[in-house]
Amino acid sequence: MRFLRRSLTVAAKDLRSELRSKEALNASLAFALVILLLFSFAFDPTAETTREISGGLLWLVFAFAGTLILNRSFARELANDCLDALIASPVPPSALFLGKALANLVLLLAVELVSLPVFGVFYNVRWTPYFGPLLGVLVLATWGLAVIGTMFSALTVNLRLRELMLPVLVYPMIIPALMAAMQLTTVLLAGEPVSGDNWLWVRLLVAFDVVFTALALALVETVLLG
Amino acid sequence: MATLAADDLWKYYGDFPALREVSFSVSGGVCLALLGRNGAGKTTLLRLLAGLARPARGSVTILGRSPREAAARARLGVLGHGIAVYDELSALENLTLFGRLYGLAQPGRAALEWLERIGLAHVRDSLVREFSRGMRQRLALARALLHSPDVLILDEPFTALDDRAVGLIQDLLGQALAAGRTIVMSTHQLREALELATHVALLVRGRLAHFGERTAEMVADPGWLYRRYGEA
Numbered sequence: 001m002r003f004l005r006r007s008l009t010v011a012a013k014d015l016r017s018e019l020r021s022k023e024a025l026n027a028s029l030a031f032a033l034v035i036l037l038l039f040s041f042a043f044d045p046t047a048e049t050t051r052e053i054s055g056g057l058l059w060l061v062f063a064f065a066g067t068l069i070l071n072r073s074f075a076r077e078l079a080n081d082c083l084d085a086l087i088a089s090p091v092p093p094s095a096l097f098l099g100k101a102l103a104n105l106v107l108l109l110a111v112e113l114v115s116l117p118v119f120g121v122f123y124n125v126r127w128t129p130y131f132g133p134l135l136g137v138l139v140l141a142t143w144g145l146a147v148i149g150t151m152f153s154a155l156t157v158n159l160r161l162r163e164l165m166l167p168v169l170v171y172p173m174i175i176p177a178l179m180a181a182m183q184l185t186t187v188l189l190a191g192e193p194v195s196g197d198n199w200l201w202v203r204l205l206v207a208f209d210v211v212f213t214a215l216a217l218a219l220v221e222t223v224l225l226g
Numbered sequence: 227m228a229t230l231a232a233d234d235l236w237k238y239y240g241d242f243p244a245l246r247e248v249s250f251s252v253s254g255g256v257c258l259a260l261l262g263r264n265g266a267g268k269t270t271l272l273r274l275l276a277g278l279a280r281p282a283r284g285s286v287t288i289l290g291r292s293p294r295e296a297a298a299r300a301r302l303g304v305l306g307h308g309i310a311v312y313d314e315l316s317a318l319e320n321l322t323l324f325g326r327l328y329g330l331a332q333p334g335r336a337a338l339e340w341l342e343r344i345g346l347a348h349v350r351d352s353l354v355r356e357f358s359r360g361m362r363q364r365l366a367l368a369r370a371l372l373h374s375p376d377v378l379i380l381d382e383p384f385t386a387l388d389d390r391a392v393g394l395i396q397d398l399l400g401q402a403l404a405a406g407r408t409i410v411m412s413t414h415q416l417r418e419a420l421e422l423a424t425h426v427a428l429l430v431r432g433r434l435a436h437f438g439e440r441t442a443e444m445v446a447d448p449g450w451l452y453r454r455y456g457e458a
Contacts, residue, residue: 002329009326017314020353081308085369088276089327090300225280225294 003098006091010099015106017076024072025107032065032115040122050123055186058119059178062112063145067167069107070149073100074157083157083224093221097150101216104146105139112138130188137188140205141181144212148173151216154223173212180204227290229254229408230275230377235284237270244270246432248284252425254376257399257409259419259440262429263457268412269307269381271429275410276304276379288377300328303375305383309366313355317346317365320354321372328373340368344394360391367395371402378402380411384418392418416448430455 018025039057077083086096120127152169156162180201187198228251235248245267252258262268273279275286277293291298311320318337325333341347344364384392399409399422413419420440428436428451435455443450
């Protein structure tokens, strides 16, 4: 219980800081909306084309825009050496990591949930009929992105080129989760339910989240202290 | 049992040994002034003592435990080079946050009490980014003392402060010392440090050149120790 309470304290602190500065949130949201707009100019979104590319397009936008938020996760602790104070406190590094991953999840989901209606308008896609299952896919895939991104944010926090290094490290790692999310989102935006073989993608997403969350919680102390 | 002990500490940056064979121990009620020129290894040693980095060789114990054990960290207060408070949060939010992280029963109340003690109660809801350097340093010291730690590790606590702020911080550290806490602080401000210190250590190029009680000679002539070890 104490572990979870401390994680939630860290998450609340990160969210409060971000909502006051809005540095990452504004940049990520603006980036997502601009990319959606530019892609809508790049091709003629007929119903068939849109059906085929919707999942892929949406998740590429989420992944690109998401790294702007993930980059700030540990970088925000560099000002005033706040990371040292957190590491020196009795909070286990795994609780610190979990709190930061939860805050990133909330911020990433916020960007995604604002982008989704915009995507629906630009590409004439009805995303509401299967919003429940779609939200489930968003949460599962975004948690995978948040866990991998938060871990690499910790790993790259002291690098001068961290803004460049984070995407280079994160994108290859999240390919399985992205593939599953793209496939499931395409199905749901086409107005079809998740059934049959598509459950395999759901299981892949869940397994990805469980494995990488466990790995990150086990390794984060080594990452932070060297 | 020593409150804080370092045993044969070595730390490398690449191939360069920043610390070599550093061993000492201090008990409760001791204030150790850690002196040395720039690059002598003071900050590196303090980071190892605080568990913020791992030594290449040797060990640190705080009340018999590794500084990486949560039970040891709960009894440790750290004030590093940076002030380690959040600019986007208010003074009250900062102290309450750390009170929660340290598991205090009433973090909000403890935060308010400390804001009174350091004279920042009137700006408790102001964001830290609006504070002067002296106000930030006072808040940072309150953050380090909030959970009544047995061991305080301070890196340059008097830097860039005016006389009034130095006096307040000396008072707070004096009270902590009187309460039996152990203080290890690095500083270049010899006079302020030696007024408070009970013991003095001098690092010279990563080695502990001197460790012993503070003497009247040191207080009368703060540069004496440096001259004795050829560091003047």
